[in-house]
Amino acid sequence: MSDYDLRERLAGARAGGMPAETTEQLDREFLATEPKPVGRVSAWHDEADVVIVGYGGAGVCAALEAARSGADVLALERAGGGGGTTAMSTAHIYMGGGTRVQKAVGLEDTTEDMFNFIMASSDDPDEEKVRLFCDESVDHFDWLVEQGVPFKDSIYPERTPEQPNDDCLLWSGNEKAHPFRELAKPSARGHKVKNQAEGGPILFRILAEHAEKAGVRLQCDTRVLNLVVRAEDGRVCGVVVRQDQEERYIRARRGVILCAGGFVMNREMLRNHIPSMLEENVSPVGNMYDDGAGIRMGMSARGTAIHMDEYFVTVVWYPPSSLTKGILVNEYGQRFINEDSYHGRCAEHAKRQGRAFLIADNEIFGYPESGLELIATEDSIADLEAALNLPTQTLQNTVAVYNANAEKGEDPVFHKHADWIKPLDSPPYAAIECSYGIAPYLTFTLGGLRTRVGGEVVTEDDQDVPGLYAAGRNACGIPRSSWGYCSGTSVADATFFGRITGRSAAANEPWS
Ligand SMILES: Cc1cc2nc3c(=O)[nH]c(=O)nc-3n(C[C@H](O)[C@H](O)[C@H](O)COP(=O)(O)OP(=O)(O)OC[C@H]3O[C@@H](n4cnc5c(N)ncnc54)[C@H](O)[C@@H]3O)c2cc1C
Numbered sequence: 001m002s003d004y005d006l007r008e009r010l011a012g013a014r015a016g017g018m019p020a021e022t023t024e025q026l027d028r029e030f031l032a033t034e035p036k037p038v039g040r041v042s043a044w045h046d047e048a049d050v051v052i053v054g055y056g057g058a059g060v061c062a063a064l065e066a067a068r069s070g071a072d073v074l075a076l077e078r079a080g081g082g083g084g085t086t087a088m089s090t091a092h093i094y095m096g097g098g099t100r101v102q103k104a105v106g107l108e109d110t111t112e113d114m115f116n117f118i119m120a121s122s123d124d125p126d127e128e129k130v131r132l133f134c135d136e137s138v139d140h141f142d143w144l145v146e147q148g149v150p151f152k153d154s155i156y157p158e159r160t161p162e163q164p165n166d167d168c169l170l171w172s173g174n175e176k177a178h179p180f181r182e183l184a185k186p187s188a189r190g191h192k193v194k195n196q197a198e199g200g201p202i203l204f205r206i207l208a209e210h211a212e213k214a215g216v217r218l219q220c221d222t223r224v225l226n227l228v229v230r231a232e233d234g235r236v237c238g239v240v241v242r243q244d245q246e247e248r249y250i251r252a253r254r255g256v257i258l259c260a261g262g263f264v265m266n267r268e269m270l271r272n273h274i275p276s277m278l279e280e281n282v283s284p285v286g287n288m289y290d291d292g293a294g295i296r297m298g299m300s301a302r303g304t305a306i307h308m309d310e311y312f313v314t315v316v317w318y319p320p321s322s323l324t325k326g327i328l329v330n331e332y333g334q335r336f337i338n339e340d341s342y343h344g345r346c347a348e349h350a351k352r353q354g355r356a357f358l359i360a361d362n363e364i365f366g367y368p369e370s371g372l373e374l375i376a377t378e379d380s381i382a383d384l385e386a387a388l389n390l391p392t393q394t395l396q397n398t399v400a401v402y403n404a405n406a407e408k409g410e411d412p413v414f415h416k417h418a419d420w421i422k423p424l425d426s427p428p429y430a431a432i433e434c435s436y437g438i439a440p441y442l443t444f445t446l447g448g449l450r451t452r453v454g455g456e457v458v459t460e461d462d463q464d465v466p467g468l469y470a471a472g473r474n475a476c477g478i479p480r481s482s483w484g485y486c487s488g489t490s491v492a493d494a495t496f497f498g499r500i501t502g503r504s505a506a507a508n509e510p511w512s
Contacts, residue, residue: 035227035301036249038237047251048074048217050505051239053224053294054260056084056287057491058472060207061498062257062455062505067214071254071506075216076241078223078289083204084261085286085444085473086491090162091199092172093495094478094488096189097134099141101168104153109187111135116184117175121484124307126477128453133478133496140496141191148206150194159321161314161343161487166194173486177341178415190488203491219243224293227256227301227468234302235511236467255467255505257455259498262445262473263292264311273308273447276351279437282313286444294474298449303457303465306476308447312485313351314344315434315441317358320366324420327402328434331355333385333394335402338414348482351436357388358434359395363426372439376431384429399424446485448476455501467511471501 049071052059059075060082067073075082096102097111115134119125145151156163156170163170172190174180193199212218221243228238228249238251263269264284269292270277277284284290295305318324324339328346330353337349350356357375367374376387385395403423405411411421433439448470449457455469471477472494479489 033300035229035236035297036240038228038230041228041238041249043249044238044251045248046074047238047253048072049252049254049510050074050502051076051250051252051256053239053256053258053297054078054084054472054474055082055218056259056261056472057086057204057494058474058498058501059084059257059259060204060211061495062259062469062471062502063216064207064211064214065499065502066257066506067211067216069503069506073216074250075211075218076222076224076239076250077218077220078260079287080220082208082218082220083201085290086494087200087204088287089198089200089491090487091193091203091491092170092190092488093144093193094172094189094486094492095137095141095191096187097137099138099191100145101151101153101191102187102189105155105169107155107169107187108185109189110185111137113184113187114189117180118478120180120183121174121486122481124480129477129497132453133493136496140492143499144495147210149203151191152194155188158319159324160319161316163192166192166196168192168194170487172342172488174342174345174484175486176417177345178338178417181417190486200491224260224297227297229301230511234465236301236465237511252467253510254508255469257501257505258294258298258449258457258468258470258474259472260294260474261290262286262448263295264290264444266291274311274445277311277443281437281439282441282443284444285442290444290473294470295448298457298465298468298470298474301457301465301468302459303449303468303470304460305447306450307480308445310446310480311443311482312344312446312479312490313441313443313482314347315350315372315436315439316343316370317346317368317372317432317434318343319369322364322366323358323360323368323432325364325422326358326360327398327424328356328358329395329398331390333390333396333398335398335414338411338416340416340420342486344485345483347441350434351441354435355438356434356436358432359384359399359424360430360432361424361426362428364422365430368432370440373433374430375433377428379427379429381424381429384431388431445473446476446479446481448474451475453500454504455497456504467508469501469505471498
C-alpha cells in the first residue's frame with residue numbers, strides 16, 4: 001500500500017469521525033512505510049542544518065552540541081513540551097573511572113574496570129562504543145557539572161533501586177555480585193542528579209536552558225511522520241511533519257538526528273519483537289510517545305535495527321535489603337540466581353522460571369516496600385513447601401543445602417557474597433510472590449538502530465545512510481541486555497552519545 005492510499009484512508013477516518021484509536025492505528029501504518037522522495041516535495045516550510053526528531057535526553061544533548069558546533073538547529077517534539085522519558089526518570093547516570101563524587105566518598109574506580117564490567121554485561125557489546133563511553137566518562141560527568149547539573153558528594157550505601165533522598169552515588173547494578181565482581185573491581189557508578197525525588201526534570205530543564213541560549217529552535221506539538229530522501233543515493237534531506245493539522249516539509253541541510261525514544265508503548269512492535277512483554281501485570285515504563293516511530297523511520301531509509309528483542313525488566317523485591325539474605329526459588333523449590341544481583345537481573349532470571357518465590361525467615365523478613373504480595377507464612381519449611389504446592393522435599397532440600405553452606409558463610413552453588421549469607425533457621429518462614437505474569441513487573445525496550453560511534457545510522461550491508469543519525473533509545477547503545485542492565489546506563493548513553501551525534505551531524509557536508 002502506498003503512502004497516498006494510507007493518507008486517503010486517514011483523511012476518510014478523520015472526516016468520518018472514526019474513534020481515535022482507529023485513526024492512531026492508521027497513523028502507525030502510514031508512519032514510515034516508505035520515505036518521501038525529495039522530488040515530490042513541492043516546497044519546504046522550514047529548514048535548518050541539523051533537524052532533531054524528539055526532544056528528550058538524547059535530543060537536547062544532540063541539539064546543544066550541534067548548536068555549539070556552529071550549526072543552525074531545529075528540534076521537533078511531538079508533545080506539548082520537551083523532556084520525554086528522560087524528564088520522568090530518576091536520572092541515575094552511569095559514570096565512572098574516577099569522577100569527583102567517587103573520589104569524594106573514597107571509592108576507587110578505573111576506566112579499565114568500568115570497561116571490563118560493561119563488556120561483561122551483554123552478549124554482544126559494541127566494543128568501540130563501550131571504549132569511548134568509558135574513556136570519556138569522567139569528562140562527561142565534568143561536562144554535566146559545567147552545565148550546572150548538581151551532584152552531591154555523597155553515597156547512599158543501602159541496597160535499593162532508588163535512594164529516598166538527594167544522595168548521589170548508588171551501587172546501581174551487578175558490580176558486587178558474582179560473576180561480575182571477579183571480572184572487574186567493583187565500584188558504585190550510578191550518579192543521581194541531586195534532588196530529594198526524581199532528578200530527571202532538573203537534568204532536562206538545565207540542558208534545555210543551555211540549548212535555548214545556544215540558539216536551538218524548538219517546535220513542540222510537531223509530530224515527525226517520515227523522512228525525506230534523495231532517490232539516487234538515499235541521502236536523508238529532511239522530514240515530513242504534522243503541525244497545526246497540516247502536513248509540512250522541513251529541510252535538513254546537514255543531517256537528521258532521530259532521538260524519539262524506545263517502543264515500549266507500541267503493542268504491535270512488542271508483539272513482533274518481545275511478545276513476552278504483553279503478559280498480564282507487565283507495565284511499560286516510558287512516555288506515551290515511546291511508539292518506535294524513530295526506529296521505524298530509520299528502517300524505512302535502509303537503517304538496520306538490532307537487538308530488538310532486548311529489554312530492561314524488573315520486579316522490585318527489595319528494600320528492605322535484609323530480604324537479600326533470603327533465597328529466590330522456582331516452582332521446583334530450586335534456587336536460580338545469586339540474590340545479591342541487581343533487581344533487574346533477578347527479575348530476568350525469575351522470568352525464565354515458571355513461578356518464582358522469595359523465601360525469608362523471621363529474622364530477615366520485612367514487607368517489600370514495592371507492595372509485593374506475601375502469599376504464605378508457615379512454621380516450618382516443609383509446611384511452606386506444601387503451602388506453595390512445590391513437589392515434596394524440593395524446598396526442604398534446597399534450604400538444607402543452603403543452610404549447611406551458610407553456616408560456613410559460603411554459597412558454593414550461586415556464589416552470593418558472604419555479606420548476604422545467613423542460615424534460614426528462624427521460624428516462621430514466609431514466601432513472597434515474584435512470578436512473572438503474576439507479580440507486578442516493569443519494562444522498557446533496549447533495541448534500536450545500529451549506529452556507528454558517531455551516531456551515523458548504518459545499513460544491513462554496513463554502509464552509512466547519508467545524512468541520518470540516531471541516539472538514545474532510537475539507537476542500540478550501551479545497555480543491551482536485561483540480565484546485565486544497570487540503572488543509569490540508559491540516561492548516560494542517551495546524553496553521552498546524544499552529544500557526540502550532535503557534533504557529527506553538525507560537521508556533515510550539506511546537500512544541495
Ligand atoms: C520512571 C522512569 C525512571 C527511569 N529512571 C532511569 C534512570 O534513573 N536512569 C536511566 O538510565 N534510565 C532511566 N529510565 C529510562 C530512561 O529514562 C530512558 O530510557 C531514556 O531517558 C530515554 O531517553 P531518549 O532521549 O532516548 O528518549 P526520551 O527522553 O523519551 O525522548 C524522546 C522524545 O521524542 C519525542 N517523540 C516521540 N515520537 C516523536 C515523533 N514522531 N516526532 C517528534 N517527537 C517524537 C517524545 O515525545 C520524547 O520527548 C527511567 C524510565 C522511567 C519511565
